[in-house]
Amino acid sequence: MTNRLLIALALSIGTAACGGGGGGSAGADPTAGSGSGSGSGSGSGASTDSCGVTAQIEFVEAVATDYYYWYDELADVNPSDYSDASSYLAAIMRPVWCDAVDEPDNCQSTGRDPGFSYMTTIEEDTQRFTSGAFYGYGVRYRIINNNFYFADAYEGGPAYIAGIRRGQRLLAVDRGNGFETWEELVARGAELPDAVFGPRGELQTTTFRVIYEDLVSEFTVTTAETTTPPLAGEPLLIARALGSPVGYLNFRTFIDSADEPLREAARTFADAGVTDLVIDLRYNGGGLVRVAETFLNLLAGDSANGQLSYIINLNDKHQSENSTANFSPLAETFSPLRIAFITTGGSASASELLINGLDPHIEVVLVGSETSGKAVGQGAFDLDPDNCEARMRLIAFEIQNGEGQGGYYTGLASTGRFTLYPAEDDATRPFGDLNEDSLETALAWLNGTLEKMPSAANNKQEASVLSVAPFDAAWKITDDAPLNPDGSVRTF
Secondary structure, eight states: OEEEEEEEOBOEESOOSSSSOOOOBOOSBTTTOBSBOEEEEEEESSOSSTTSHHHHHHHHHHHHHHHOTTGGGOOOOOGGGOSSHHHHHHHHHHHHHBSOTTOTTOOOBOSSOSSOSEEEEHHHHHHHHHTOOEEEOOEEEEEETTEEEEEEEOTTSHHHHHTOOTTOEEEEEESSSOEEEHHHHHHTTOEETHHHHOSTTOOOEEEEEEEETTEEEEEEEEOEEEOOOSBSSOOEEEOOSSSSOEEEEEBOOBOGGGHHHHHHHHHHHHHTTOOEEEEEOTTOOOEEHHHHHHHHHHHHTTTTTTSEEEEEEEOTTOGGGOEEEEOOOOTTOOOOSEEEEEEOTTOOTHHHHHHHHHTTTSEEEEEESOOOOOOEEEEEEESOTTTOOEEEEEEEEEEEETTSOOOOTTOSGGGTSSOEEEOOOOTTSOTTOTTSHHHHHHHHHHTTOOSOOOOGGGOOOOOOOOOBOOTTOOEETTSOOOBOTTSOOOOO
């Protein structure tokens, strides 16, 4: 087999939060892209179809054995035993993905790459990193005490326009054949997401019956192409009795369209004299490195000017392609003294890079629950971008802060370097509600009113198993949605 790989890797790490996710990428220019590095190769071997299954499998083999971060741990399997590139990729990755390699039906995740390497298409992947576009309702949900709550509704999306908001509890759904209550769905063992949202990516109209603060409402929503607003609502200034207000920012995803909203938020906080911030990353699965770099510079460009902000470390075959970035001030840079980051298992990749990169320079704590532990980034490698849609997202580098600290494969708090104040993601209340448990806890830390101040040294967390499933997965109706293969929280 002769595979010619023309690697032009842009850089990114993580995902765009859009029901499908994006990835990180590895490459020489950390400002050029994001979790998407694009490498292209053309499989010119025995296959007569340059975009067919054989060419794709040859391509996967060539790129994975060269650029995969743990290339020396890949399984040696017979490519002819696999009918598609995704199955072949899963087979060679099994020693990295699973502890129980010798048990075919049992994969105990190692946490290093629980499905973050996968096959996709150029079109789908590109959309995730520009506008976060996808086809659907524009909502997220959470299961709390076996009840379904809308956890987010994207401003400008069809569900938001119809009236769906975070905090509403689903009572019943009508997808064209009359209402079926939530209790009836649970009783018959229906599966999500189809039981509530219908088939993915299709034009459909659904009526949701919801309750919020004892008011029952019905909202009819027709799916449409929807973009992901990078911020959930406007930046808030939360007044307090003494001193300047606390700034609150709910940041959904590190995509290109986030650049100006982040700068505007920094201007708002600077003009108000903000020194204490709450940055809500509870559903932010990451995205573009260049956007993370902008955010790092907005928050610490002055206080850490000239110092390393992050390091992108490739495998030992490609150390010459490692990249670094230094803090530098932007026009909108201001200097917060303390930041409380609201996190969950859906806070991944670029979100963790941001927290980890700021830690040596600003007093930071975590509020909520342990982060995802996506201490690596994905490269986007294209088989033949001029003629084929096939793209592979592949873990190609580890993310470290300026002091070389990385390896947080079970989350940031598990390293013992970060203080975590446990709090619930209370999806029964809107973002920015002062009584929402995570925000209330964050403000209590900033105001010095928390009853117990845990020590970071004693704050190591139990290793958690990341719930990651394919983009087309289904799951029990009483379960929260698993993360996407890129680490993002699912959107519908």
